[in-house]
Amino acid sequence: MITHLRQLEAESIHILREVAAEFSNPVMMYSVGKDSSVMLHLAMKAFAPGKLPFPLLHVDTLWKFNEMIEFRDQRARDLGFDLIVHSNPEGIDMNISPFEHGSKVHTDVMKTEGLKQALNAGGYDAIIGGARRDEEKSRAKERIFSFRDKHHRWDPKNQRPELWNIYNTAIQKGESVRVFPISNWTELDVWQYIYMEGIPIPELYFAKEREVVEYGGTKIMVDDERVPQELRRTAKKEMVRFRTLGCYPLTGAINSTATTLPEIIQEMLLSTSSEREGRLIDKDQVGAMEQKKIEGYF
Amino acid sequence: MDIISYLKEHENKDMLRFLTCGSVDDGKSTLIGRMLYDSKMIFDDQLSAVESESKKYGTTGEKIDMALLVDGLQSEREQGITIDVAYRFFTTEKRKFIIADTPGHEQYTRNMATGASTADVAIILIDARKGILTQTRRHSFIVNLLGIEHVIVAINKMDLVDFSEETYNEISKAYGTLADELGIKNTYYIPVSALDGDNIVDKSSRMPWYQGPALLRLLESMDISKEQTQENFRFPVQYVNRPNLDFRGFCGSIASGRVKVGDEVTVLPSGKMSKIKSIVDSSAISESNRLALVDEAYAPMAITITTEDEIDISRGDMIVHTHSLPSVSNNLKVMLVWMDEQPMSIGRTYDIKRATSVIAGSFEKINYKIDVNSFERMQVEELGLNDIASCRMVLTRPIASDAYSTNRLTGSFIVIDRMTNNTVGAGMIVGLSRRDQGALTKEYTNAERELNAYIRKYFPEWDCKAV
Numbered sequence: 074m075i076t077h078l079r080q081l082e083a084e085s086i087h088i089l090r091e092v093a094a095e096f097s098n099p100v101m102m103y104s105v106g107k108d109s110s111v112m113l114h115l116a117m118k119a120f121a122p123g124k125l126p127f128p129l130l131h132v133d134t135l136w137k138f139n140e141m142i143e144f145r146d147q148r149a150r151d152l153g154f155d156l157i158v159h160s161n162p163e164g165i166d167m168n169i170s171p172f173e174h175g176s177k178v179h180t181d182v183m184k185t186e187g188l189k190q191a192l193n194a195g196g197y198d199a200i201i202g203g204a205r206r207d208e209e210k211s212r213a214k215e216r217i218f219s220f221r222d223k224h225h226r227w228d229p230k231n232q233r234p235e236l237w238n239i240y241n242t243a244i245q246k247g248e249s250v251r252v253f254p255i256s257n258w259t260e261l262d263v264w265q266y267i268y269m270e271g272i273p274i275p276e277l278y279f280a281k282e283r284e285v286v287e288y289g290g291t292k293i294m295v296d297d298e299r300v301p302q303e304l305r306r307t308a309k310k311e312m313v314r315f316r317t318l319g320c321y322p323l324t325g326a327i328n329s330t331a332t333t334l335p336e337i338i339q340e341m342l343l344s345t346s347s348e349r350e351g352r353l354i355d356k357d358q359v360g361a362m363e364q365k366k367i368e369g370y371f
Numbered sequence: 372m373d374i375i376s377y378l379k380e381h382e383n384k385d386m387l388r389f390l391t392c393g394s395v396d397d398g399k400s401t402l403i404g405r406m407l408y409d410s411k412m413i414f415d416d417q418l419s420a421v422e423s424e425s426k427k428y429g430t431t432g433e434k435i436d437m438a439l440l441v442d443g444l445q446s447e448r449e450q451g452i453t454i455d456v457a458y459r460f461f462t463t464e465k466r467k468f469i470i471a472d473t474p475g476h477e478q479y480t481r482n483m484a485t486g487a488s489t490a491d492v493a494i495i496l497i498d499a500r501k502g503i504l505t506q507t508r509r510h511s512f513i514v515n516l517l518g519i520e521h522v523i524v525a526i527n528k529m530d531l532v533d534f535s536e537e538t539y540n541e542i543s544k545a546y547g548t549l550a551d552e553l554g555i556k557n558t559y560y561i562p563v564s565a566l567d568g569d570n571i572v573d574k575s576s577r578m579p580w581y582q583g584p585a586l587l588r589l590l591e592s593m594d595i596s597k598e599q600t601q602e603n604f605r606f607p608v609q610y611v612n613r614p615n616l617d618f619r620g621f622c623g624s625i626a627s628g629r630v631k632v633g634d635e636v637t638v639l640p641s642g643k644m645s646k647i648k649s650i651v652d653s654s655a656i657s658e659s660n661r662l663a664l665v666d667e668a669y670a671p672m673a674i675t676i677t678t679e680d681e682i683d684i685s686r687g688d689m690i691v692h693t694h695s696l697p698s699v700s701n702n703l704k705v706m707l708v709w710m711d712e713q714p715m716s717i718g719r720t721y722d723i724k725r726a727t728s729v730i731a732g733s734f735e736k737i738n739y740k741i742d743v744n745s746f747e748r749m750q751v752e753e754l755g756l757n758d759i760a761s762c763r764m765v766l767t768r769p770i771a772s773d774a775y776s777t778n779r780l781t782g783s784f785i786v787i788d789r790m791t792n793n794t795v796g797a798g799m800i801v802g803l804s805r806r807d808q809g810a811l812t813k814e815y816t817n818a819e820r821e822l823n824a825y826i827r828k829y830f831p832e833w834d835c836k837a838v
Contacts, residue, residue, distance in 0.1 A: 075671070077386035077467040079654055086653050086673040087609070087624045094610040094686050094727070118656040119622070119673070121663075123614030152658065206458045213457040232455065233794040234481050234710050236488035237783045238624070239724050243792035257469060259460045265381060270657070339374040 078266055081258055085112075086119040087238060088217060088254040092199050093119075093126045095242040096250070099199035100192075103129035103156070105141040106318040107274050108203035111263055112255060114272045117152065127201070128155035132191055134183035135160050136171060136320035138296050144275045159191035171322040172301055176289070179320070189225055198244060201252045207259045217256045223247040227367055264341060268334040278337065280314040280329040291325030316341075384462070387595060388469045390486045390519070392510040393496030398527050402496065402565035403472055406587060407461055409572040456486045465591040480513065480743070480757035481710035484797055487517035488783070491595040494523045494586075495546075499532045499562070503545050509743040511553055516706060516759065516799070518779055520556045521593060525586060529578065530564040536580045552746070561586050602670075603695040604628030604636075605773065605781045607726035608688045612675055620651060620675040621684055626726065626780035628692070629669035635693040636678070637827075639771035642837035643682045644693055644828045651675040682831060687728030689771040689781070693824065696837055697781075701769040702804040707734065707754065707762045711788065711795035715754040721795070725770060725784035732766035763804045775799035 075083075092099050101116065103109050116125050131145060149156040161169075164182040171179040192200060206213045216232050218240040233241050244250060255263070267274060284295040286304045293300075294315075295308050300322070313326035314337075331337045393399040459470040471486030487493065493514040497507055514522060524546050532538045543560040550558045561570055562581055569575035570585045584592070609623035630636075634647045653673040655663035668674045678684070691697060709715050715734060723732040738761040739748040754760055775782030786796030815823070815838050823838045 075385075076382065077384050078382065080386050080671065082654055083624055083671050083673040090610040090622050090673075091727075117658060118653045120612060121651065121653065121656040121675075122618060122661040123612050207460045213459060214455045229455070234485045234785075234797065235794070236485050236785060236797045237780065238489075239726070239783065239785045241724065241785060241787055241792070241794045243722065243787050245792065257458065257460070259462070259467075261381070261462065262467075265378060268378065269382060335374045335378060338378065342377075 078262060078269065081255075081262060082115065082118075082266070084238070084257065085115045085254040088240070088252060089116050089119040089201070091240055091242070092201060092252050095240075096199035098195070098197050099127040099201065099252075100130045100157070100195060100197040101125075101127055101201040102203065103131045103145070104203065104318070105131065105137070105145045105275060106203070107263055107267060107278065108205065108255060110272050110274050111258075111266055112201065112203045113148070113152070113154075114270060115254065125154045128157050130157045130159065130191055130195070130200075132184060132187045133158050133160045134179070134187065134320050135165065136179070136183070136299075136322060138275075138277055138294070138318060138321045138324075140275055140277055141318055144273075148273070157191070157195070159187060159194070161187035161190060170299065171320060172299070172304075176323050179323070183320075192225065192249070197249060199242070199250050199252055201254060203255055204253050205258050205260070205263070206256050215253070215256075217253055218242060219251045219253065220244070221249045221251055225249070227251075229367070260341065261338070264334065264338045268338065275318060277315045277318055279333075280312050280331050280336075282310050283313050283326065284308045285311050285313055285326050288322065292327075293324065294321050294326055296321040380464075381462070384465065384467050386467045386469065387492060387590060387593070388471065388490045389492040389494060389590065390471045390473060390483075390490035390514070391494045391496065392473055392483055392486075392514065393498075393506075393527075397496040397498050398565045399496050400472070402494075402525065402527065402563070402571070403459055403470055405565050405568055405571050406470075407459060409568060409587075456482045463587065463591055468590065480509070480759075481708065481797075483510065483513050484517055484708050484710075487514055487519055488797070490517075490519055492521040492523060492590070492593060493519045494525050497524060497526050497542055497546070499526050499528045499535075499538050499542065502542050503549065505744045507546075508549060508746075511549055511555065512741075512743045512746065513759075515553045515555050516708075518775060518799075521559070521595060522550065522555050522557065523559045523561065523586070523589065525565075526560065526562045527565050529562045529569060530567055534562070534575075534578045536578075539581070559583070559589060561589065602627035602778065603697070603773075604630050604634075604690075604692045605697070605778060606630065606676070606690040607728070607781065608684055608686055608690060609727045610686060611684070618677070619681075620677050621690065622653075622673075622675045623727065624673045625668060625670040627670045627778055629667060630676070630692075631667045636690050637693045637696060637837060638682065638684050639689045639691060639697070639837070640699050640769045641683070641688070641831075642699075642827050642835060643684075643831045644824065645678040645680040645682055648677045648679045687726075687730075689726070691771065697771045697773050698803055699769045699771050699837065700803050701732075701766040703764045703766070703772060704738075704801040704804045705762055705764045705784075705798045706775075706801060707760050707764075707786070707796055707798045709754040709756060709758045709760075709796050711793060712756055713788075713791075713795070714756075715758075715786075715796065717753065720789065722787040722789055723764070723766060723784050723798075724787060725772075725800075726781055728770060729787075730766045730768050730770065731789075732764055734762045735765050736763040738762060761801070762798075764798070765804075772800050772803075774802050776801075 161183055169179055169182050204212055216235045285292045286308045312330055314329045315324055315326055331340045391399050457472045461468050471490055473483045473486035495510055526539055526542050539562045562578055563570045569577055572585055572587045574585050605626040607623055608621045612620040612622050632647050637644050650665050650668050652663050652665040718733055720731050720733050723730050737751055740751045740758055740760040773781045782800040784798050785794050788795045826835045
């Protein structure tokens with residue numbers, strides 16, 4: 074009997090190899106966060122001693138934490154994978170800002186549209202993502218190999234049955250499959266695995282004195298000069314860290330003193346709010362994530 | 372306990388996957404919500420969201436509607452039913468659990484089969500007021516068909532029958548008869564009230580007559596290890612890894628058994644033989660160690676192997692020990708669960724995906740269809756959605772095949788419609804079709820077997836079939 078983490082690891086490696094074997098043009102989404110770090114680590118195992126048989130794709134909304142971008146580029150240099158970075162050029166022209174246009178417009182244009190553009194441009198037939206079933210209710214029902222039509226839409230009522238470890242990878246030209254190799258991992262599993270395997274993750278996950286302001290009912294970090302002046306005047310230094318990483322104006326910081334992985338895990342275990350609480354995007358409406366997935370968001 | 376010891380303990384936990392089945396009103400979602408809630412896997416903000424939703428959609432009046440914690444999709448919440456397979460996770464001090472939550476109503480047999488395909492244990496919910504219903508028979512049949520060997524019968528809503536021991540005994544006895552009829556190996560009975568939490572995590576004081584463990588304690592202590600590593604070695608080749616001219620590795624997950632460097636192996640269906648030259652343990656690979664070699668590996672590890680000889684091996688082949696060959700045939704007797712609105716038609720070509728191979732094939736004969744309620748066998752000409760039948764499957768190429776009852780991963784397959792690309796069926800290999808059995812049950816002498824092995828080893832270009 075092997076431990077649950079080794080079972081999950083073997084299952085994920087199996088899924089990644091299935092993608093590489095069955096699709097002609099796969100890509101792996103890379104968001105720089107801890108789940109992406111775990112996926113990258115698993116892929117490095119699956120194809121050793123060879124290199125990754127697919128590129129990594131980062132949809133850069135141009136509002137990511139600066140540290141994330143540095144970390145991303147360092148990993149690409151260290152591991153030698155192909156990195157594709159895409160930002161929505163229309164969004165750049167419109168100067169989309171979460172502070173001015175709000176989280177919904179920013180996310181729609183820079184994230185959802187940006188993602189669709191990048192996927193259309195690449196013509197990928199399989200897109201590997203780091204979503205987990207424990208994150209959000211609509212994800213609990215999604216298949217590991219999740220079919221998308223030509224418009225990247227998910228149809229929750231018409232999913233292909235998925236049995237044993239046999240995955241149906243058959244699609245028509247123009248259609249694609251979103252593949253979630255760490256579907257069955259929980260947040261605790263991810264952290265435990267990072268700890269056990271010594272996987273590098275951005276420093277933003279660890280507590281440090283950072284400059285923060287109150288915004289949208291949560292604390293956000295003053296990551297650059299684009300934070301509006303009137304907000305910046307209220308900035309103060311606090312010991313904070315982030316439980317998820319995304320666009321800095323939309324990612325809530327939590328007060329914390331956890332500077333090591335065991336401390337982070339301990340904090341998580343004792344925590345009374347779920348992981349996505351810090352992510353402003355889900356609060357917009359009930360079933361927000363389900364709606365976004367139907368529209369083509371991951 | 373400090374965090375470091377906690378992590379050490381958690382690192383070494385094993386995992387149990389279980390399935391919950393019950394009809395619409397048995398309180399299945401409530402039971403799962405209760406397990407998640409009582410094992411403290413529900414966070415406060417999720418709970419407060421559910422409290423406000425309970426007022427809008429809830430069916431439990433003043434109590435928190437536990438079912439709303441698990442009924443995922445918005446449209447389903449509005450209908451008050453669960454309509455698909457959802458996966459849930461929780462951890463106790465002893466184990467990590469994955470729950471497949473599947474719907475109970477008739478038209479969704481395919482979802483139950485889906486959930487059951489990866490489960491080790493099934494929990495069958497029975498409403499204490501109603502006893503064994505047609506659905507109970509159907510669920511038990513599918514659970515058994517999909518090879519689940521442990522069934523927990525949770526007799527729910529005991530609060531509504533005054534916690535009657537007599538009711539519990541009657542239902543247990545009736546289910547025992549059903550289990551015998553189906554041949555379910557291990558059954559366990561627990562009286563519960565999911566709504567109030569009786570016998571879910573802790574023993575209920577309201578049913579002192581019940582001597583067994585609470586549900587969660589039973590799930591924590593069940594021994595489900597199936598000696599997967601003691602079975603014959605089966606390795607479906609998943610991916611050929613050829614990063615440079617010096618390395619040609621065959622990647623895959625060991626479906627059963629164990630393998631050592633130096634073992635004599637045969638590649639099926641070609642029958643070509645070689646020896647294991649090296650084994651890379653994918654789990655032990657790191658950024659600095661890109662070739663983690665081990666002497667031995669076992670199921671369900673993901674590995675990469677190399678062979679002594681440069682023989683032709685590709686995705687879809689199966690590598691097995693030369694001393695324990697499975698039968699190789701293109702003519703198989705199978706149990707088929709049909710999952711599509713469009714009926715299965717005899718003789719039509721489908722793609723059959725078994726382990727890592729995709730081969731065109733068709734169903735040439737329906738031996739009989741089984742009524743999942745009465746278990747009666749019927750003669751039919753076609754199969755509709757949710758029908759279950761014994762069929763003869765003919766593939767365009769032979770495959771190495773094990774019976775599902777001995778090997779869940781090499782004995783199972785899915786059926787893909789070549790026009791719509793949908794998964795339209797799922798099947799389990801029962802054995803070789805009768806027509807093929809005559810030829811293959813011939814008893815070979817040792818001398819014949821040695822000669823055959825010699826030819827396959829030294830004259831691979833003859834393409835000699837293994838005997």
